[in-house]
Each structure stands twice: as structure tokens, then as C-alpha cells.
Amino acid sequence: MALSKNKIKFIHSLELKKNRKAEKAFLAEGHKLVGDLLGHFHCRLLVATDEWYAANRRAQTNAIDETVMVSEEELSRASLLKTPQQVLAVFEQPEYSTDPSVISRSLCLALDGVQDPGNLGTIVRLADWFGIEDVFCSPQTADIYNPKAMQATMGGIARVRLHYTPLPDLIRTLDRETPVYGTFLDGENMYGEKLSTHGLIIMGNEGNGIGPEVGSLINRRLYIPNYPAGRETSESLNVAIATAIVCAEFRRQAPSL
Amino acid sequence: MALSKNKIKFIHSLELKKNRKAEKAFLAEGHKLVGDLLGHFHCRLLVATDEWYAANRRAQTNAIDETVMVSEEELSRASLLKTPQQVLAVFEQPEYSTDPSVISRSLCLALDGVQDPGNLGTIVRLADWFGIEDVFCSPQTADIYNPKAMQATMGGIARVRLHYTPLPDLIRTLDRETPVYGTFLDGENMYGEKLSTHGLIIMGNEGNGIGPEVGSLINRRLYIPNYPAGRETSESLNVAIATAIVCAEFRRQAPSL
Numbered sequence: 001m002a003l004s005k006n007k008i009k010f011i012h013s014l015e016l017k018k019n020r021k022a023e024k025a026f027l028a029e030g031h032k033l034v035g036d037l038l039g040h041f042h043c044r045l046l047v048a049t050d051e052w053y054a055a056n057r058r059a060q061t062n063a064i065d066e067t068v069m070v071s072e073e074e075l076s077r078a079s080l081l082k083t084p085q086q087v088l089a090v091f092e093q094p095e096y097s098t099d100p101s102v103i104s105r106s107l108c109l110a111l112d113g114v115q116d117p118g119n120l121g122t123i124v125r126l127a128d129w130f131g132i133e134d135v136f137c138s139p140q141t142a143d144i145y146n147p148k149a150m151q152a153t154m155g156g157i158a159r160v161r162l163h164y165t166p167l168p169d170l171i172r173t174l175d176r177e178t179p180v181y182g183t184f185l186d187g188e189n190m191y192g193e194k195l196s197t198h199g200l201i202i203m204g205n206e207g208n209g210i211g212p213e214v215g216s217l218i219n220r221r222l223y224i225p226n227y228p229a230g231r232e233t234s235e236s237l238n239v240a241i242a243t244a245i246v247c248a249e250f251r252r253q254a255p256s257l
Numbered sequence: 258m259a260l261s262k263n264k265i266k267f268i269h270s271l272e273l274k275k276n277r278k279a280e281k282a283f284l285a286e287g288h289k290l291v292g293d294l295l296g297h298f299h300c301r302l303l304v305a306t307d308e309w310y311a312a313n314r315r316a317q318t319n320a321i322d323e324t325v326m327v328s329e330e331e332l333s334r335a336s337l338l339k340t341p342q343q344v345l346a347v348f349e350q351p352e353y354s355t356d357p358s359v360i361s362r363s364l365c366l367a368l369d370g371v372q373d374p375g376n377l378g379t380i381v382r383l384a385d386w387f388g389i390e391d392v393f394c395s396p397q398t399a400d401i402y403n404p405k406a407m408q409a410t411m412g413g414i415a416r417v418r419l420h421y422t423p424l425p426d427l428i429r430t431l432d433r434e435t436p437v438y439g440t441f442l443d444g445e446n447m448y449g450e451k452l453s454t455h456g457l458i459i460m461g462n463e464g465n466g467i468g469p470e471v472g473s474l475i476n477r478r479l480y481i482p483n484y485p486a487g488r489e490t491s492e493s494l495n496v497a498i499a500t501a502i503v504c505a506e507f508r509r510q511a512p513s514l
Contacts, residue, residue: 118375122498125494125498126494126495126498129483129484129494130483130484131484131488191509224505226386226387226388227386227388227508231388237382237386237501238382238383238411238497240495240497240498241379241382241383241498241501244494244501245501245505248481248502248506249505249509251482251484252448252506
């Protein structure tokens, strides 16, 4: 069965957020990503080469609305990647109920306007590594279903829930005792702090950092020390890099058995 | 003075490595990056709007071979960015002598085939943050003068020297006692190790990690623990993220005064 022009058009349409939203769908490409998402999300359409399909039992054992086998040439016409990778799939966007009480039981992230899809996907990937299962995103944050963000998660999105919600309202629902962390140039050296095993770690926009309203609700201001202290540097770290350094330190202080 | 077609062609030609190499030049764009590089690298051509030039004394006080004032429209014709940012400049590639003895005195990075220019630039930016002044790159590593890599350094390239050289030869010149670190899934939990204040930290290719020849020369195998230990995760971290987590831990263990 060939891939119809309409299907190719549908796949390409998912590059735009408004279409993804209308269809409640998103596109994933490549062996690693599609393999990780099958079984986690409902698959509406799987487009794969014969070789890939034959070698991947997950594709055969999971419920998939429609499977189309294609040549590599056909796949490259459907793909958004420069170098298509044997398989792509359209999945349904999951719907999660947002329960802020998870913040009083476990460590969660909040993103206040992270704009770059690659940064967002990289943050989801590292959240997965560090066992952070809930990420709250301000409405201005990039869309995780953007194909570039999705690729950068490397499958981490199968184990991390994203909640798009206004952050000030979210934070105001929390107990006063719940730690709400953010990084600031005038914060406390995080290596001198006893870090909590629950609460919210807020990371800001690439250019502007954490906005003033969210900033005023943060009760634990941290600083990632540069080295040597006080030396002239590039003044800041990429937001995904800073997130990783902070999360690593939280987890170092509370190692699992 | 208008920007000639030839100059625009020259600027655009610097998107390709062979042209950058032939000209021993590279392109930098934007207020932050150009501002940081002026005074550090020899500037052959500065292209700026009147407003930017008037507001930036560094552009007026540094020796610049040629300055061209342009309208925003002209700038956008010269720029490689979607959203041009008031200024771009062509700099000369610096030439550094590679002295491996720096590895026995200070902490250095080595990149074994990092391919993505964005990852490379991000690593230079974080090296700058952590005071790592020398980064050794295998010849297969992306070119730091790639415009995307350069943008991602956010000016860190002004304070970090990159040396393109075969890594096995470099490592073989070191004393046996010099620590050569790498991260591996079967390495030692890095939080249980006493980390050195000098030596080489080797990071590998995005897909394939550290190559076998370089791998066999590593004498300290580290592991970044995930959380909770043993949980199913995305199996790996982005190479720039892993570099950041490792460098942060080295510097945490040896804080400066």
C-alpha cells in the first residue's frame, strides 16, 4: 500500500502547532524515538520500511490504527528530517490531569518561557534521567509536540508528563512550606544548601530568565557557582545546561539505594 | 558606504568550512557575541547599524580593518540569521600552539567526535563558565567556526582555546599518572570518586560515544548516576548535558576561594 498524498500532507501539517492542537496529534521520527513511544502513546499512523517493520516486534504487537509500509524514497517524502530514519509515526497527544499536590511529594520542574524547542526537549530528556516525572510549563513555553522538541527528548517524553499552565496560579496553590527554587546571579551557592527531595525547581527564558511575577513567588534562591569564583565568564549558562547541573545536585544530595 | 555584493558574498561564503579555512576567518553575529569577541580577536570587517555603532564604544576603540554602516535591511541581506541583530563581524581565526603539558597543570576537556555544532558551542560556553581554558578536539569533531557553533558559545570562545588534534597521540604524550577521565555506563559512580584538579575529561560522539582507541587510553572510568538508580530511562544524556554535569562535579569538589 502506497502512502497517499493526503497522508503526506497530514504528516507535514503536524509541523505547525495549530494543526497539532486541532488534531490532538504529534509526529515522531526515527527508530529510537518511535520505538520508545509505541506502547506509551496511542499510535494513529505508523509509516515504516519493510526492513524496520520486520525487525521491530513492538510495531507488530501494539495496537496501531494504521500501518503503511513504504520504500525509503517514499519515507523521505513524508519525513521532516534531512536524513529520514526508516520509520515515522503519528501519535495522539496524551491528556494528563494536573495535580499540584505531586509537588509536595516529589521533585518537579517548572519552565517559565523556555522558547527553544531543542532546549525544551533536552530538558525533558534529562528530567527522565533524573527521575523527574512532572514538568510544569508556562503557556509561553515552547510546545513539546514540536517535532524538534520531540526529537530532542530521545524518548524521555514517554516517562515525563508536561503540564501547560500559568505558573503564578500553580505556585499560589502550594503550601508556604513547599520549597520553590530558582537560580539567580545573586542567589545562594547551591552547594552550600541542603536541597529538598520535593518541591518545584523553576527555570527561566533563554534571554530574560525568570519573569518578575514568578520570581517574586520563589522562596529558595540558588546560584550555580562559576569557577574560579568571580572570574570573567560568558555570564550565563544555556538553560538546559543549568537545569542539568541543578537537577544533578538535587539528586546527588538524595541518592537512591 | 553601502555593503557591496562582493562583501555579502564573502560573508555568506563563511558558512562553509572550506572557505573559512582558506580565509582563516569566521563570522559572528549579534550584540553579545560580537561585543565579546572585539578586543579578543582581530576583526577584519564590522557591519553594523548606525545605532549599534554609536552605542558601542568597543567598536570604536578597537582596531578594525574595515567598518561598514548599514541599514537594518542591508544587514538582513548579509546575515545568516533569521532575525539579524544589528551587527555582524568577520574575525580572524586565532592560532594557538598546542602544549599538552597544560593537562598536567589544569583541568582540560577533550571531544572525541562531537558532531553537532550547537552541542560544540554549548560545551565551549560551559567550559568558559567552569574555567576550563583548553579543549582538545579530534579532527572529526565539528568546526567551532561554524556559525551555529559560534552563536552557541555566547562569547565563551573569547576565553577558551580549541585545539584540533588526534586524541590518541595527545594522550600518549601524557605521564601515566595524569588522570584521563571518560564517562561509561559501566564506570564508577562519579560522586564516590575523588576527582582531580588537573587532567583530561573526554566526551564522545552523540551516537557512538567515545571511540575504542581513545577509550582504551582512559584510566579513570566514570558514571553519572541516574535516579532512582536502575530505573528505566532514556539511557543516555545529551553530550553537552553530560559534560556540564561532570564539569560541575569536578569544580564542586575543588571550590575556589
